[in-house]
Amino acid sequence: MKERDNYIKAPHDLIIRYLDGFASLEEKKELLYWLKSSDENRDYFIQIRDLWLACDSAMATDAEIDIALKRLRNRLIFARQKTVSPKRFRIQWQQVAATFLVLISVGYGFYSKKRIVETVQEIVVQNQLITATGSKGQFILPDSTIVWLNSGSKLVYPEHFEKDRRVVTLEGEAYFQVAKNKSRPFVVQVKDLDIEVLGTSFNIASHAMLDKVETVLLSGSIKANINATGKKNPIEAKRVTRLQKRNRRDNH
Known part of the structure; x- marks a missing residue:
């Protein structure tokens, strides 16, 4: 139940602002604190980041987005099939997909992989x-x-x-x-x-x-x-x- 709460409480708006390059210094510190609080939080962030990286530009088509989602879903199934129950996986996947839809609906778009890698590295450990x-x-x-x-x-x-x-x-x-x-x-x-x-x-x-x-x-x-x-x-x-x-x- 505790791990599930970590996913439910994921700061989706903050993750979006960070990946889009608009997070303030305080917001970056807040995100870093959340990432360090558990391995589950870090894994969840990586899932969202991978979705973000899947599309190279705001011109990505619906078909390309669908393919990216399916690829990530297959990878998550393979990685978690031995440790996560089907019910729990559905909960995690629905949240990942929902966050991805938020990224699209708010109109932030997608930047190049180079831009994303640079912004991810702004959280300095x-x-x-x-x-x-x-x-x-x-x-x-x-x-x-x-x-x-x-x-x-x-x-x-x-x-x-x-x-x-x-x-x-x-x-x-x-x-x-x-x-x-x-x-x-x-x-x-x-x-x-x-x-x-x-x-x-x-x-x-x-x-x-x-x-x-x-x-x-x-x-x-x-x-x-x-x-x-x-x-x-x-x-x-x-x-x-x-x-x-x-x-x-x-x-x-």
């Missing part, structure tokens, strides 16, 4: 890597960048990087071996500093009790962008650079 005091860890990020996280440090990164840049947030110390991608700079946010990279190896140290960020560049080049002023400082290879966080001055 943040991951955290934390090393306890006295321990270290090696991790591989979604873009294949390798990170060695020092003791008592934390790295925050998204499950999917943005299409134009790769942003992570660091507290503590880490060594980065950045995967090269000239069209998507790698940015390490440290307090009010942004360390921008295209592809290089470097070390960053920044702890809460210190007023300085220390970078050691081993290869390639990076830029330290001081957010408050917008000033960018190029840093050469094999050079130690200390950047004042409090006074925003460079000490080379």
Whole structure:
């Protein structure tokens, strides 16, 4: 009964606004909360998204829509036949189909697959890597960048990087071996500093009790962008650079 209530309480209007690209930041947060509340909610959203993706444009014919519905229904039957009773499946399918009809009736139309994929990725899931005091860890990020996280440090990164840049947030110390991608700079946010990279190896140290960020560049080049002023400082290879966080001055 609880799972059924999850489907009945699905925020259909919010899902429609999100897929159509009109959801506000607060609405996106609300949808993300609903998605995280249960696996059933996430599965239901995927069903609706698949229906949305089934049509590439608002010019889709009734026959094409009918085919898309039948294909999804067959897939759901195959996936759920061992775990869901016929009565429960009818309830779930009727709700999926009803939501799909709402999408058509409200006149939102259908966008290209590329547009939908981009909007779906706007719900950003943040991951955290934390090393306890006295321990270290090696991790591989979604873009294949390798990170060695020092003791008592934390790295925050998204499950999917943005299409134009790769942003992570660091507290503590880490060594980065950045995967090269000239069209998507790698940015390490440290307090009010942004360390921008295209592809290089470097070390960053920044702890809460210190007023300085220390970078050691081993290869390639990076830029330290001081957010408050917008000033960018190029840093050469094999050079130690200390950047004042409090006074925003460079000490080379």
